[in-house]
Amino acid sequence: MKFIDPHIHVxxxxxxxxxxxxxxxxxxxxxxxxWLGQPRTNVGSFQDYFSSLVGFEKFRAAQFGIRHYCTIxxxxxxxxxxxxxxxxxxxxxxxxxxxxxxxxxxxxxxDMTALEEKYLRLQLEMAKEVDLPVxxxxxxxxxxxxxxxxxxxxxxxxIPPHLVVIDHNNEExxxxxxxxxxxxxxxxxxxxxxxxxxxxxxxxxxGPERIIVDSSADWGVxxxxxxxxxxxxxxxxxxxxxxxxxTCYKNALxxxxxxxxxxxxxxxxxxxxxxxxxxxxNSVLRGGQTPxxxxxxxxxxxx
Amino acid sequence: xxxxxxQLLENWILRQASDAGQAWLDxxxxxxxxxxxxSLYMAFGFAPRKVGKADLQLTERDLNDAAEARPGWxxxxxxxxxxxxxxxxxxxxxxxDAAFHATLEKLFQTAEIREQICLxxxxxxxxxxxxxxxxxxxxxxxxxxxxxxxxxxxxxxxxELMSEQAWNQMVLKAxxxxxxxxxxxxxxxxxxxxxxxxxxxFAHERRAAKRPIPVELWRVAAPFADEVALEDMxxxxxxxxxxxxxxxxxxxxxxxxxxxxxxLKTNPEIAKRAESGEITWRExxxxxx
Numbered sequence: 001m002k003f004i005d006p007h008i009h010v011x012x013x014x015x016x017x018x019x020x021x022x023x024x025x026x027x028x029x030x031x032x033x034x035w036l037g038q039p040r041t042n043v044g045s046f047q048d049y050f051s052s053l054v055g056f057e058k059f060r061a062a063q064f065g066i067r068h069y070c071t072i073x074x075x076x077x078x079x080x081x082x083x084x085x086x087x088x089x090x091x092x093x094x095x096x097x098x099x100x101x102x103x104x105x106x107x108x109x110x111d112m113t114a115l116e117e118k119y120l121r122l123q124l125e126m127a128k129e130v131d132l133p134v135x136x137x138x139x140x141x142x143x144x145x146x147x148x149x150x151x152x153x154x155x156x157x158x159i160p161p162h163l164v165v166i167d168h169n170n171e172e173x174x175x176x177x178x179x180x181x182x183x184x185x186x187x188x189x190x191x192x193x194x195x196x197x198x199x200x201x202x203x204x205x206x207g208p209e210r211i212i213v214d215s216s217a218d219w220g221v222x223x224x225x226x227x228x229x230x231x232x233x234x235x236x237x238x239x240x241x242x243x244x245x246x247t248c249y250k251n252a253l254x255x256x257x258x259x260x261x262x263x264x265x266x267x268x269x270x271x272x273x274x275x276x277x278x279x280x281x282n283s284v285l286r287g288g289q290t291p292x293x294x295x296x297x298x299x300x301x302x303x
Numbered sequence: 304x305x306x307x308x309x310q311l312l313e314n315w316i317l318r319q320a321s322d323a324g325q326a327w328l329d330x331x332x333x334x335x336x337x338x339x340x341x342s343l344y345m346a347f348g349f350a351p352r353k354v355g356k357a358d359l360q361l362t363e364r365d366l367n368d369a370a371e372a373r374p375g376w377x378x379x380x381x382x383x384x385x386x387x388x389x390x391x392x393x394x395x396x397x398x399x400d401a402a403f404h405a406t407l408e409k410l411f412q413t414a415e416i417r418e419q420i421c422l423x424x425x426x427x428x429x430x431x432x433x434x435x436x437x438x439x440x441x442x443x444x445x446x447x448x449x450x451x452x453x454x455x456x457x458x459x460x461x462x463e464l465m466s467e468q469a470w471n472q473m474v475l476k477a478x479x480x481x482x483x484x485x486x487x488x489x490x491x492x493x494x495x496x497x498x499x500x501x502x503x504x505f506a507h508e509r510r511a512a513k514r515p516i517p518v519e520l521w522r523v524a525a526p527f528a529d530e531v532a533l534e535d536m537x538x539x540x541x542x543x544x545x546x547x548x549x550x551x552x553x554x555x556x557x558x559x560x561x562x563x564x565x566x567l568k569t570n571p572e573i574a575k576r577a578e579s580g581e582i583t584w585r586e587x588x589x590x591x592x
Contacts, residue, residue, distance in 0.1 A: 047413060054415035059447045093341055094413045097348025260352065273356050273382055277416055277449040 001244070005227045006030040006252035007106075007135075007167060007187065007214035010068070011049075011057055017217075017224040018064040024228035027267045028067040030256060031057060032106040032135055034075050037219050043087035046074075050091070054098040062278040067267040069256070071105035071135050072096055079119035080111070089122060096130045102256040103127075105135025106167065109146040112139065117153070124157045133258050134164045138173065140192070147173045151180055165212065165255050168193055174202065178210060183255045185212040188226035196230040200237050208246035212255065308372045308428045309393055312386045315359050319383050324354040328387050332394040340406060346391055347410060347418065351384040358382050373428060375459025375488050381424070388418070389425045397430040404434045411438060419445075420453040427460050435460075440469040448480055455487050462489030471498040474523060475505060484519040485588035491522075499527035506535060518550035518591050522584055525554035528563075537566045540573075550587050552577035 003026045010018070010031055021029075031053055040046055053070040061068035072095045074088045095101065104127040109116050127134045134154070139146035147166060154164055161181035168187045169177055177184040186202065187193040193216070203211060215226035223229065231248040235241065256262040266274070306314075317325065328350075334342035359381045361369075369376045378386075397403040407429070411422055423442055426435050439461060442454045454461060455477055461470060470493055477484055484490055502524040506516045516539075524532055540551040552573045555563040567574035576582050 051413055051415075055419070056447065059416055091413070094344045094348075094409070097345050098415045099348075099351060099417065100415065271356060273358065273417075277420060 001025055001228075001231060001241075002027045002249055003227045003231060004028045004030075004249050004252045005215050005217075005224075006165075006212060006256060007032055007185065007216050008224060009034060009216070009218035010061065010224070011052060012036075012219035013217060013224055015060075015064070018061060018066060021224055021228075022064045022066055024225050026066060026225075026228060028069065028262075029061065030069045030071060030102060030252070030262075032071040032103075032137075033073050034106055034137075034218070035077050039078055039081065040084070043084060043091065046084075046088050047091055050095045054095060054100060058100055059278060065279075067270075069100045069102045069262055071103040072098075072101050073105045073107045073123055073135070074119050075106060076108050076110035076116045076120070076137060076139070079116045080113055082115055085115070085119055089119070092123075092126060096126065096132065099261060101132070102259040102262045103133040103135045103165070104130075105165075106137035107134070108137040108150050109139045110137075112142060112146055112149065120150070120153060121157065124154060124159060127163075128157070128159060133256060134159065136164060136166045138166060138168045140168075143168075143170065144172055147177065151177070151182065163258060167214070168216070170194060171198070171202065174206065174211075178206060181210075183210050183212055183251065185214055187214055187216040188230050189216050189222050191221070196226065196233050199230050200234050200239060203234060203239055203243060203247055208243035208251070210251060211247045212251045213247050214252075305371050306368055308369075308376070309390065311365070311368055311372055312390050312393075315361065315365065316354065316383060316386050316390070319357060319360065320354050320387075324387075327353045328390065332391060335391050335394040336396065338396050343391060343395060343406070344410070347388055350387045350391070351417070354383050354387045356382055356384050359386060373459075375462070376427060377457040377488075378424075380457065384417075385421045385424065388421045389428060392422075392425055392429060400431045400434060403431055407435070408438070416447060416450065419447075419450045423450065423453040424458060427458060432460060433464065436464040436466070436469075439465060440472075443469070443473045443476060448482060451476070451480065452482050452486075455482060457486050457488065459488045461487070462493060467493075467495060467497065471495070471501060474498060475501050478502070478505065478517045478520055481517070481592065483588045483592050484522065485584050494523055494526045496527045499524045499532070503529075503532045503535065516547075518547050519584070519588060521550050521554035522557075525558045525563075528558060528560075533562050533566065537569075540566055540570060546587065546590055548573050549577065549582045553582050553584065553587070 005026055008029050008031060010029060033050060033053060050072055058068040072092060074085055079085050104123055107120050107123045124134065136150050138150065165183040165185050166177045167185040169184045174184045186199055188196050188199060199213060213227050213230050215222065215224060217224040217226065227248050231244045234244045253262065253264060331342060331346035335346065359378065361379060366379055369378050395403065395406065414422055426432055439454055443451055445451050455473055461473055465473065474484065474487065477487065502520050506520055509516045521536060528536065536551050536555060539547050548570065552567065555567050556577045
């Protein structure tokens with residue numbers, strides 16, 4: 001089965017992860033712009049980070065046969081540094097028009113401060129201007145309030161819910177998110193957000209419509225195989241195959257496909273120009289190796 | 304009659320673009336001509352969505368016109384969005400060279416892969432090329448082969464602008480990452496003893512690691528071959544694979560030194576094919592990659 005992981009921070013993962021993801025059937029991924037585990041102190045760090053999301057990381061993923069997309073945005077934590085936030089807003093037009101940018105995100109609330117709200121609103125307007133979907137990060141603490149408040153603000157800005165993915169849902173938030181017509185994403189992240197056994201129960205209870213599974217794997221203890229593992233667990237526990245396909249592949253394709261920048265043919269039949277620029281050059285696998293998964297008996301030998 | 308690069312690009316786009324794409328490009332070029340940087344940044348990004356990404360359909364005549372308009376310009380691998388992006392850049396006012404340079408640098412620093420390829424190929428047609436020699440040296444440090452090749456291949460600027468040190472790094476790196484040497488403009492003109500020595504060292508590293516030595520290496524090493532290099536070539540000419548033997552023969556023929564003649568006589572059949580022009584570097588490169 002093919003999978004899309006529509007939320008993974010692969011910049012902080014290794015080539016071993018890419019190999020394992022490709023082997024498990026992950027065909028395409030979306031890397032939302034987020035913070036790096038510590039706050040950035042100047043706009044240049046943002047510029048170089050955004051550049052790596054639209055450039056080098058896309059190339060790196062392609063070496064393993066995985067198509068890489070991203071979302072561009074100022075995250076809620078760093079929105080609290082107003083001087084820096086202003087400068088980040090200024091460079092965003094340089095990135096929103098890039099070819100693999102499929103949404104504005106991940107934006108939203110962390111501590112639910114006034115500055116967080118200010119930059120959420122500004123970026124919602126930006127998304128309207130460039131006609132892109134929006135990816136909303138919901139807070140870890142005070143999640144229910146934060147999620148509802150985010151949706152209220154989106155509605156004030158008159159962005160239709162079918163253009164918005166609300167992420168990091170749980171059993172307490174998903175009903176209202178689905179009721180209001182949004183895409184409801186769930187992050188399978190060990191110990192904190194959502195476990196995959198709970199996820200199976202949610203899909204059984206609510207059905208597959210507008211539900212999206214992702215990993216948000218990053219620099220923390222997390223699992224880049226969370227989407228395939230969850231998909232396989234659903235199958236094992238009797239969720240119909242078409243429901244697995246929707247929640248682990250097709251719904252993400254439909255939601256982010258609204259950008260016009262995210263099409264199945266990109267990875268099933270890449271255009272010749274994309275093949276030339278992305279897949280031919282091969283410096284991650286130095287010395288002209290072809291992408292491969294090591295056989296156990298080869299593990300001791302480094303060619 | 305001869306054309307300017309702008310006229311050629313306009314014609315090529317006109318042949319292939321939709322009416323809507325053409326109208327969009329005209330409007331954006333007007334905005335960029337007023338130094339509206341936000342329009343430049345957005346239009347530069349949006350170009351493939353508006354005019355498509357198809358390869359330009361260029362004839363022999365188009366390619367000849369290009370070479371006449373800008374010596375060394377070889378746009379046979381250009382795409383329509385690339386042409387549109389270059390026209391946008393050529394619309395940007397350039398009287399203030401520092402401002403022009405700063406705007407281009409901003410685009411380089413924030414470019415995705417195909418945009419970088421476009422920018423490095425565009426420089427040969429833009430004003431103030433001499434300000435971008437550091438940018439070329441920076442560009443060849445990339446890990447992305449297609450970006451490296453947009454500088455090294457079918458691009459007259461490295462030959463025209465690069466210092467010897469940067470040039471030598473570019474040629475060595477091409478061999479290192481498996482990019483062909485033949486499409487490097489000015490390859491034979493800019494050979495030098497330092498480069499030959501670097502390449503021979505590289506050949507010995509590869510041999511020690513039991514990895515193959517790229518056959519095009521001998522083309523650049525041979526004009527300054529010392530005893531060590533000649534000994535390497537003698538050994539490969541005797542026992543190498545056919546493509547290696549052909550490359551060594553061609554390299555030796557170009558040196559026209561006595562020792563080279565002695566080596567060539569050990570396999571007169573291949574030597575004859577190299578001397579008569581039956582073997583070419585272009586074909587060797589095509590077979591090697």
